[in-house]
Amino acid sequence: MDWRDQGMLLSVRTHxxxxxxxxxxxxxxxxxxxxxxxxVSRKIAPILQxxxxxxVAWRARLEDHIGAFTVEPLQSxxxxxxxxxxxxxxxxxxxxxxxxxxEREPHPALYVGSLALMDALAAGDDWVPRYLRWEMAxxxxxxxxxxxxxCAVTGGREDLxxxxxxxxxxxxxxxxxxxxxRLLPLPGVLMGQGGGSPSELADGLCxxxxxxxxxxxxxxxxxxxPEARRRLVEALARAGRD
Amino acid sequence: xSQGTRDIEALIETMARLPGLGPRSARRAVLHLIKKRTALMxxxxxxxxxxxxxxxxxSRCGNIGTEEICAICANPARQTGEICVVEDVADLWAMxxxxxxxxxxxxxxxxxxxLDAVGPEELHIPRLLDRIADEGVTEVIxxxxxxxxxxxxxxxxxxxxxxSGVQVTxxxxxxxxxxxxxxxxxxxxQAALRARKRF
Numbered sequence: 001m002d003w004r005d006q007g008m009l010l011s012v013r014t015h016x017x018x019x020x021x022x023x024x025x026x027x028x029x030x031x032x033x034x035x036x037x038x039x040v041s042r043k044i045a046p047i048l049q050x051x052x053x054x055x056v057a058w059r060a061r062l063e064d065h066i067g068a069f070t071v072e073p074l075q076s077x078x079x080x081x082x083x084x085x086x087x088x089x090x091x092x093x094x095x096x097x098x099x100x101x102x103e104r105e106p107h108p109a110l111y112v113g114s115l116a117l118m119d120a121l122a123a124g125d126d127w128v129p130r131y132l133r134w135e136m137a138x139x140x141x142x143x144x145x146x147x148x149x150x151c152a153v154t155g156g157r158e159d160l161x162x163x164x165x166x167x168x169x170x171x172x173x174x175x176x177x178x179x180x181x182r183l184l185p186l187p188g189v190l191m192g193q194g195g196g197s198p199s200e201l202a203d204g205l206c207x208x209x210x211x212x213x214x215x216x217x218x219x220x221x222x223x224x225x226p227e228a229r230r231r232l233v234e235a236l237a238r239a240g241r242d
Numbered sequence: 243x244s245q246g247t248r249d250i251e252a253l254i255e256t257m258a259r260l261p262g263l264g265p266r267s268a269r270r271a272v273l274h275l276i277k278k279r280t281a282l283m284x285x286x287x288x289x290x291x292x293x294x295x296x297x298x299x300x301s302r303c304g305n306i307g308t309e310e311i312c313a314i315c316a317n318p319a320r321q322t323g324e325i326c327v328v329e330d331v332a333d334l335w336a337m338x339x340x341x342x343x344x345x346x347x348x349x350x351x352x353x354x355x356x357l358d359a360v361g362p363e364e365l366h367i368p369r370l371l372d373r374i375a376d377e378g379v380t381e382v383i384x385x386x387x388x389x390x391x392x393x394x395x396x397x398x399x400x401x402x403x404x405x406s407g408v409q410v411t412x413x414x415x416x417x418x419x420x421x422x423x424x425x426x427x428x429x430x431x432q433a434a435l436r437a438r439k440r441f
Contacts, residue, residue: 046430
């Protein structure tokens with residue numbers, strides 16, 4: 001069994017004294033693990049940093065074996081190391097993909113979105129709104145997508161301001177009425193309207209975070225969400241206040 | 243198998259668990275030790291028993307020594323107001339080999355890791371904050387690995403120290419001594435270019 005693909009590195013663990021077990025997120029093979037012989041060597045270890053874009057060739061005797069990777073670096077994305085927020089963003093993306101994706105199940109659309117986000121993080125572009133939209137795409141891919149087209153109560157498309165924490169559907173101010181305090185915020189940035197102020201982005205992350213925590217995590221065995229996401233959200237909130 | 247042979251086999255099995263040794267190399271090492279048992283094996287056994295009984299973590303910096311306070315922390319000449327923060331004791335020893343730093347150290351005992359669920363509580367960060375307050379520290383040098391986990395930890399510590407008013411610096415990143423540009427990865431070249439200095 002063998003294949004060759006490109007992917008972003010999600011995690012690295014040492015395996016024995018000289019090898020590493022890596023997980024890559026590839027376009028055609030999804031999240032896939034494999035052993036890299038000599039993966040902790042001085043030559044290969046610098047290549048195997050989370051977020052790195054790799055050309056990987058996987059080989060195993062049987063399909064269900066973990067198999068071995070040979071890796072070639074395509075892009076390191078180590079530019080984020082000096083940018084605290086971008087580094088937290090990269091950690092959150094890798095940790096969430098590792099957390100939510102089943103092994104060996106391709107998600108090509110999510111892969112393309114993740115790649116674009118990683119490139120934005122590495123370039124230091126305005127990546128926070130992109131990150132937020134990526135979390136929405138992640139929810140969509142996992143079957144917990146938000147339905148923000150029209151109000152769940154009135155059916156109208158105007159003045160949508162909330163999201164129902166139960167259904168993930170948008171609710172207008174008029175439709176919310178006295179229930180507004182119990183609904184999640186729906187900032188314009190979640191509907192693709194503008195880049196979003198820090199408070200709007202924080203509201204958006206609060207909403208996506210709710211569905212990740214209360215819908216996705218329970219479906220994955222009730223494991224807690226990765227700490228990396230919490231650290232990112234807290235750091236963004238602090239940066240927004242400063 | 244006689245008792246004597248069993249003991250030697252047990253010694254080989256134990257040695258084979260050491261890093262860098264496998265069953266064959268452990269067998270070679272044990273054979274060598276047995277051949278030199280007076281000159282090598284007996285003193286080695288004595289010193290190993292002594293270190294096993296006395297080795298401990300320095301209560302201040304986390305270095306490994308045989309006293310409550312390690313030799314570096316106990317040396318008044320090293321009270322320069324600088325603390326070098328490293329991930330592991332091996333990194334501390336590497337810095338000492340360089341003989342370039344004359345201050346004191348602080349060993350974190352790991353790095354923050356999203357996937358391994360290592361948070362600030364698992365590291366010796368609170369102890370570092372206490373030392374900064376107690377020891378009149380003016381500069382904290384973050385000598386953490388240039389990896390995603392290492393730099394995530396460095397940023398976390400830098401942020402935790404913001405309120406203390408202490409100067410926080412980090413090791414430079416770039417072209418290593420003897421390094422050739424052609425063999426460097428693009429990330430290192432980017433870091434080196436960003437950290438360029440007047441020549």
